Amino acid sequence: MKVQIIETVLKLNDQIAAANRARFRQAGLFAVNLIGSPGCGKTTLLETTLQHLSPRLNIAVIVGDLATARDGQRLGRFCDRVVQINTGKTCHLEAFHVQQALEKLPLDGLDILFIENVGNLICPVGFDLGQDVKVAMFSVSEGDDKPAKHPYLVQEADLLILNKLDLLPYVRFDLDAFRNDILRLKPSASILSVSLAANQGIEAWLTWLEQERQRRRTGS
Amino acid sequence: MKVQIIETVLKLNDQIAAANRARFRQAGLFAVNLIGSPGCGKTTLLETTLQHLSPRLNIAVIVGDLATARDGQRLGRFCDRVVQINTGKTCHLEAFHVQQALEKLPLDGLDILFIENVGNLICPVGFDLGQDVKVAMFSVSEGDDKPAKHPYLVQEADLLILNKLDLLPYVRFDLDAFRNDILRLKPSASILSVSLAANQGIEAWLTWLEQERQRRRTGS
16 A cells, blocks of 8 residues: 555656756756765765856755755755755655756756755655665764665666765775675766765866766767 | 554554563563664664663663564674564554564563664554654754654653754755654654764753653653
């Protein structure tokens, strides 16, 4: 009974996600669904990315949290097209949240749309939003066992980012174990290690983003 | 439609939780539902607690993760009554998970049952497991904005623990802002700050635990 219900919800979600995807294609924009734990650095990654790319690309952000507009306000300092969604008690964004946000977001002339999901490693994975890519984000302070404990996220992600490299001297974290768990789950995985606090690894992320964006635009 | 479905699921959950609670009462044990982000230190808190209390109290642990038996194995070094639940794609423990675990767990002579929920600040809050108390756990490296973004957890928690105090020198974290957000949401909140890595604040946690346990036993 419960499984059947969830399937109905997911089927409706997929229909709306397909409509979102069609709108993104028509507008010629590249859409990124950013998924990670609470506090892994998703908003900080987007702040940094906006500072680097805003001068030459048109970027919008949809950001989800249960409550508060704090992330939206942080991102609004670097971008004039930000929509904050408050999901209440819902632990993930669904395609209809994005659909509603698009009513407030003119897509014309946009190059990239970032969708920062609710901080959660689990349910955001199962809900297609219409994105081109899913980026999974972990951080050193969460421990090296998080990929092994969240296999669906690892398998679904087009890129995995490990943030807070600057904390490595102060916590127990085995980089090889982290990496090996990921590669066992997904041998083709792309992994980037960064420290947003120490401004380390940003160029590799921006390069990946630009390559993926061009690849999707040209359909290669 | 969706709301009605969720209400049905929750109603069934509440019935099973009530049955769990009745069994806990009959066995005279104190049950703790531990909720926190992935990597905030839930398993480490239980490892430390078991080391301190196992000599004089009989303790069991039920631990939930999507995948792997890693936490169960860690806890099994300090406790011979540990049940690991793998929830698959479910982002929280439900009362039936605990009910199933109880089939493998003799309750006779137990003083405390810890239930370590799936790492997630959201859905675990809404599912009663039959516990006596809910303990919410945050960590310094997640940032000081997590209570404000998770008001339901703050309101539902009998105790809030902030872990990883040892990382304060290395990250941006405003202790006053963290505290003030909690007290605005719940003026009567109990907050404990600890560093499990530096063995700091453990006594206050053990004292709280023993006081709550005695209070529930005597019904005062």
